[in-house]
Every structure is written in structure tokens, then in C-alpha cells.
Amino acid sequence: RERGWTHWHHLFAPRQLLQLVRFQEVIRSRARNDEERLVGALALGRMLNWNSRLCMWNRHLAKTEQTFANLALNPLSDFGVRSWPALKSTVVRKIPGHGGRLSEASIADARSPGPAFDLCITDPPYDDAVHYDELSSFFSVWHCDFLPDPIPGQPLESGDFATGLQEAFQNLRARMRSGGRIILMFAQNASSSWTDLACAVEAAGLFVRAVWPIDLEPRPGLKRGRFGTLAVVVVLSTDEGPGAPDDPRAMAHAAGLNDDDDPDRRTANLRACAGACALRRSALRGGDPSTHFRSILDELAV
Numbered sequence: 001r002e003r004g005w006t007h008w009h010h011l012f013a014p015r016q017l018l019q020l021v022r023f024q025e026v027i028r029s030r031a032r033n034d035e036e037r038l039v040g041a042l043a044l045g046r047m048l049n050w051n052s053r054l055c056m057w058n059r060h061l062a063k064t065e066q067t068f069a070n071l072a073l074n075p076l077s078d079f080g081v082r083s084w085p086a087l088k089s090t091v092v093r094k095i096p097g098h099g100g101r102l103s104e105a106s107i108a109d110a111r112s113p114g115p116a117f118d119l120c121i122t123d124p125p126y127d128d129a130v131h132y133d134e135l136s137s138f139f140s141v142w143h144c145d146f147l148p149d150p151i152p153g154q155p156l157e158s159g160d161f162a163t164g165l166q167e168a169f170q171n172l173r174a175r176m177r178s179g180g181r182i183i184l185m186f187a188q189n190a191s192s193s194w195t196d197l198a199c200a201v202e203a204a205g206l207f208v209r210a211v212w213p214i215d216l217e218p219r220p221g222l223k224r225g226r227f228g229t230l231a232v233v234v235v236l237s238t239d240e241g242p243g244a245p246d247d248p249r250a251m252a253h254a255a256g257l258n259d260d261d262d263p264d265r266r267t268a269n270l271r272a273c274a275g276a277c278a279l280r281r282s283a284l285r286g287g288d289p290s291t292h293f294r295s296i297l298d299e300l301a302v
């Protein structure tokens with residue numbers, strides 16, 4: 001699948017490398033302060049996204065697509081290289097909200113200590129479905145001269161997924177005030193990842209209070225036809241309390257997912273609800289969510 005591409009520079013054609021290196025030189029020589037270097041780095045990021053050998057050539061519209069048209073670095077045999085005028089329109093942009101609101105955010109490893117909270121809304125990594133570390137390296141090798149390392153030390157996704165998720169949940173549990181909630185989004189097809197999630201929830205002494213399936217539609221464009229990826233919103237708390245229904249048909253009905261005209265989509269929706277219910281059952285009754293998932297699918301005969 002690597003097509004012989006073994007080094008970062010293989011992700012760029014010679015003209016692209018020249019354009020990018022020239023642009024870096026312009027930032028270095030022209031930016032007068034950190035703010036201007038930051039704006040330059042943002043423009044460089046846009047340039048990287050629209051000008052690599054991972055930019056698919058769209059034959060129908062005779063244009064190049066962006067590197068991150070999908071969430072993976074997939075080598076292509078057929079790609080487009082932009083001229084500077086064609087690149088300018090993607091790079092030179094008015095930053096939305098410029099001159100308007102100012103908001104502040106801090107970046108921290110979810111496994112490290114932090115302030116107490118009542119509500120945590122989080123979207124943890126999806127195991128090996130998306131390789132965020134690899135994806136961010138695509139930019140960071142070009143940005144390192146202009147941006148400080150946001151979290152010095154070991155990479156965020158060091159160690160294995162199950163242990164990291166468990167450590168993060170244990171840390172969140174310790175910081176959550178009484179009556180608090182953690183709301184997390186999780187999207188996965190591999191049953192082992194659902195097992196990891198259920199184990200991490202249990203090990204942290206948390207309870208699944210509700211599971212809502214979302215994002216069940218087929219994706220447009222590149223991902224067309226890949227439907228049924230199970231994405232859910234899970235509500236966790238430190239007390240058991242009454243939980244969400246663990247019957248997939250009731251869940252599909254409550255979410256209006258039975259009404260879809262397309263029978264394939266109805267089945268995909270029901271399968272996704274089955275996955276969400278498997279997580280709920282494993283939290284309520286113990287056991288591996290993938291076993292619950294298989295038995296629910298048998299019960300449903302889908």
C-alpha cells in the first residue's frame with residue numbers, strides 16, 4: 001500500500017517541495033513577530049493540504065482534491081500538482097471571525113491531572129481507525145520552525161489504545177465532581193475497540209447511563225457505500241441510576257431510524273443500534289460487548 005514511498009518527502013512532487021520550501025523562506029524572512037509567523041504557518045498548512053502527491057486528481061471536475069479528503073495518508077498513482085496561481089486561491093484566505101471573538105483554550109494530555117469539573121464532553125481517538133499522530137506529523141515536520149511544540153514530551157498517543165483510554169477515564173473520574181457527567185463520542189466498527197471502551201469505563205468505576213447512535217447515514221463522496229459505521233454518544237456517570245433502553249428496536253424507533261425508506265439503510269441503522277445496545281448490556285450485565293453484539297444480531301436476525 002506504500003507504493004515504494006518510504007520517506008516524508010515522497011509525499012510531495014519536486015515542484016511541490018520547491019513551492020513549500022520557498023513559502024517557508026518567505027515566512028522566515030517577512031514575518032515580523034510571532035503573530036505573523038502563526039498566520040504564515042496557517043497558510044503553509046493550507047498549502048500542504050492542497051498541494052501534495054496525496055491530492056487526488058478529480059477527472060470529472062478537472063481539479064485536485066485536498067490531501068485530507070479522507071483521514072489517511074494513502075499513496076496515489078494519479079495525483080494533481082497545482083501551479084502557484086491555482087494554489088494562491090486556497091492559501092490566501094480571510095480568516096473567518098478575524099477581528100471578532102477571542103477565545104482561549106489550553107491543551108493537555110487527558111491522562112495528566114487537571115482541574116475538577118461537572119461536565120466533560122470528549123471525543124477520544126478511535127483506536128486504529130484514524131492515526132492522528134501520523135496525520136499530524138504530515139504538518140508538524142513543516143511547522144516545527146514556526147510553532148512551539150504544544151505538549152512537549154511523549155506523543156499523546158503513546159502506549160496502547162486500551163491502556164491510554166483507561167488511564168484517561170481514571171483521571172477524569174478522579175476529577176469529576178459528585179453528580180457530574182462525561183459525554184463521549186465514539187465511532188468504531190471493530191468489536192475489540194468496543195471491548196476496550198467497555199473495559200476502560202468499568203476499570204474507572206464509571207457507569208453507562210445512556211447510549212445514542214448517531215451518524216448512520218452513508219457518507220458522501222469518497223466514502224460512499226460505507227455505511228453502518230457505528231458512531232455513538234455515550235453518557236457516563238459515577239452512579240448507576242436508571243439507564244437507557246438496551247433493546248435495539250426500541251432504540252431505533254425512539255431515534256426515528258425505522259422510518260428510512262431505504263431497506264439497506266434501515267438494516268444498517270438497526271445494526272448500529274445493536275452495537276450501542278451491546279455496550280449498554282455489557283455495562284449492565286458484564287461480559288464482552290462483541291459477544292453481546294453477536295447475540296443481539298442473532299436475536300434480530302439481521
Ligand SMILES: C[S@@+](CC[C@H](N)C(=O)[O-])C[C@H]1O[C@@H](n2cnc3c(N)ncnc32)[C@H](O)[C@@H]1O
Nearest residue numbers: 108109110111123124125126132133156157164
Ligand atoms: C476523534 S479525534 C477528535 C476530533 C475532534 N472532535 C474534531 O472534530 O476535530 C481524537 C483526538 O484526541 C487526541 N488525543 C489522543 N490522545 C490524547 C490524549 N492522551 N490526551 C488528549 N488528547 C488526545 C488526538 O490527537 C485527536 O486529536
